[in-house]
Amino acid sequence: ALNVAIKDSPYSTKDPANPFEDITTYNNFYEFGTGKGDPAANAGALTTEPWSIKVGGLVNNPSTIDINDILNSPELEERIYRLRCVEAWSMVIPWVGIPLANVLKKYDYQGDAKYVSFETLVRPEEMIGQRSAFGLDWPYVEGLRLDEAMHPLTILAVGVYGKQMPNQNGAPIRLVVPWKYGFKSIKSIVGINFVAQQPPTTWNLQAPSEYGFYSNVNPGVDHPRWSQKSEKIIGSGIFGSRRQTEQFNGYKEEVASLYEGMDLVKNY
Amino acid sequence: MAQSKLWTKAPTWVVYSLGFLPAAYLVYGVVTNSLGPDPIAVLENNLGEHALQFLLLGLAITPLMRFAKINLVKYRRAIGLIAFFYVVLHLLVYTLLDRQLDLNAIIGDIWKRPYITIGMSAFLLLVPLAITSNNFSIRKLGAATWNKLHKIVYAAVILGALHYMLLTKTWQLEPIIYFTLAVLLVASRKFYPKRKKQTRQNPQTSKTQTA
Numbered sequence: 001a002l003n004v005a006i007k008d009s010p011y012s013t014k015d016p017a018n019p020f021e022d023i024t025t026y027n028n029f030y031e032f033g034t035g036k037g038d039p040a041a042n043a044g045a046l047t048t049e050p051w052s053i054k055v056g057g058l059v060n061n062p063s064t065i066d067i068n069d070i071l072n073s074p075e076l077e078e079r080i081y082r083l084r085c086v087e088a089w090s091m092v093i094p095w096v097g098i099p100l101a102n103v104l105k106k107y108d109y110q111g112d113a114k115y116v117s118f119e120t121l122v123r124p125e126e127m128i129g130q131r132s133a134f135g136l137d138w139p140y141v142e143g144l145r146l147d148e149a150m151h152p153l154t155i156l157a158v159g160v161y162g163k164q165m166p167n168q169n170g171a172p173i174r175l176v177v178p179w180k181y182g183f184k185s186i187k188s189i190v191g192i193n194f195v196a197q198q199p200p201t202t203w204n205l206q207a208p209s210e211y212g213f214y215s216n217v218n219p220g221v222d223h224p225r226w227s228q229k230s231e232k233i234i235g236s237g238i239f240g241s242r243r244q245t246e247q248f249n250g251y252k253e254e255v256a257s258l259y260e261g262m263d264l265v266k267n268y
Numbered sequence: 269m270a271q272s273k274l275w276t277k278a279p280t281w282v283v284y285s286l287g288f289l290p291a292a293y294l295v296y297g298v299v300t301n302s303l304g305p306d307p308i309a310v311l312e313n314n315l316g317e318h319a320l321q322f323l324l325l326g327l328a329i330t331p332l333m334r335f336a337k338i339n340l341v342k343y344r345r346a347i348g349l350i351a352f353f354y355v356v357l358h359l360l361v362y363t364l365l366d367r368q369l370d371l372n373a374i375i376g377d378i379w380k381r382p383y384i385t386i387g388m389s390a391f392l393l394l395v396p397l398a399i400t401s402n403n404f405s406i407r408k409l410g411a412a413t414w415n416k417l418h419k420i421v422y423a424a425v426i427l428g429a430l431h432y433m434l435l436t437k438t439w440q441l442e443p444i445i446y447f448t449l450a451v452l453l454v455a456s457r458k459f460y461p462k463r464k465k466q467t468r469q470n471p472q473t474s475k476t477q478t479a
Contacts, residue, residue, distance in 0.1 A: 025305060030438070034438065036309075087437075134441060135438040224380075225437070226381075229373070232308065235305050237301070238303075
């Protein structure tokens with residue numbers, strides 16, 4: 001278990017959280033297979049100890065973060081967030097993490113750093129999905145605008161339900177950006193870079209017309225495969241309910257100002 | 269050359285019973301709440317996959333007879349109707365459980381999402397085939413017309429497999445296998461070994477020889 005004083009965060013939702021079982025058996029983590037149950041079945045092979053993250057790019061003091069520094073951080077807190085997948089389903093997950101801003105602000109990044117890019121581990125001998133001839137290119141890469149990365153809702157998560165992050169959920173450390181579709185929240189991070197240009201992102205490379213760089217939850221912009229107007233609530237059973245999807249996944253009040261004056265249909 | 273009779277001994281109801289087993293297994297999963305966090309998707313995906321499996325099986329019967337001399341023609345109607353049963357259940361789960369009968373959403377899906385447009389077309393193509401899968405219809409339509417009509421199944425299977433291939437977010441092995449099998453089975457009809465002109469038979473057998 002993580003050494004976390006469970007305090008109520010003003011950023012936590014009051015919505016009831018999904019049970020641990022749902023959260024750890026229903027995953028999209030293509031490094032371990034494309035089925036929802038594949039990560040739970042295959043991610044046990046991943047070694048997460050030792051683990052470090054290289055931080056570099058346009059920064060005057062690049063360094064390597066040891067995962068233990070974060071696992072033992074007094075800044076860890078519980079954040080109960082809604083998760084909205086681009087596939088039009090949702091869950092509520094009690095993450096344990098640290099604001100990404102707390103980590104990034106230790107770096108003396110240069111004036112032309114406008115974005116932050118992230119990279120997942122490539123280790124095909126332990127990540128069976130990376131051995132497949134089909135599908136995505138590795139490493140999985142993601143990115144945020146610097147102000148999105150610095151937003152207090154954006155966290156680096158190292159646990160779920162007070163326990164260390166299960167492998168299938170992106171152990172040992174992953175991003176969580178609750179107002180964006182789930183695939184933005186990159187898992188098993190080994191690299192973070194400050195960059196000047198909008199960085200390439202994995203799903204955007206795979207299908208540019210389907211997945212944009214921003215990928216903010218937006219019921220007004222349909223995905224070619226799924227209407228985004230409503231979402232299936234995972235864990236609500238066979239006659240379970242759907243509900244209307246909210247702009248920015250319900251975090252509009254907190255994040256709308258980041259996108260003032262932007263055309264969110266064009267910048268999907 | 270005489271065709272093996274070994275395969276044709278079981279009564280048709282055995283095939284129907286075997287065909288409904290996967291559905292019974294899913295019902296059991298629902299009742300015992302053991303289909304995981306997203307039971308609707310499990311039902312939808314499994315029913316769709318079973319539909320494709322039975323369609324492919326039905327399509328394999330003529331090539332099996334022509335190339336391997338294994339005659340399962342007696343079971344083809346059962347296999348086709350079982351396939352249609354799974355197609356209908358698949359569609360019911362999508363409309364009732366997944367979409368909760370939200371007609372705007374369903375129409376939007378059919379209109380805007382190619383994989384759903386294609387899946388729905390495949391279903392519509394199968395409806396007349398299911399309705400005419402009985403001896404009365406063969407007599408009423410005449411064997412030749414009936415045969416022609418039932419060639420629609422070629423298009424339906426290919427569309428069904430395409431529906432599966434288009435719905436995954438990346439290229440995945442399973443849908444590619446189904447699609448390849450569908451194309452091969454349909455294409456195999458162009459390459460049957462030559463056979464002697466046969467004497468006129470009753471419509472039931474005649475249809476089974478040429479479809």
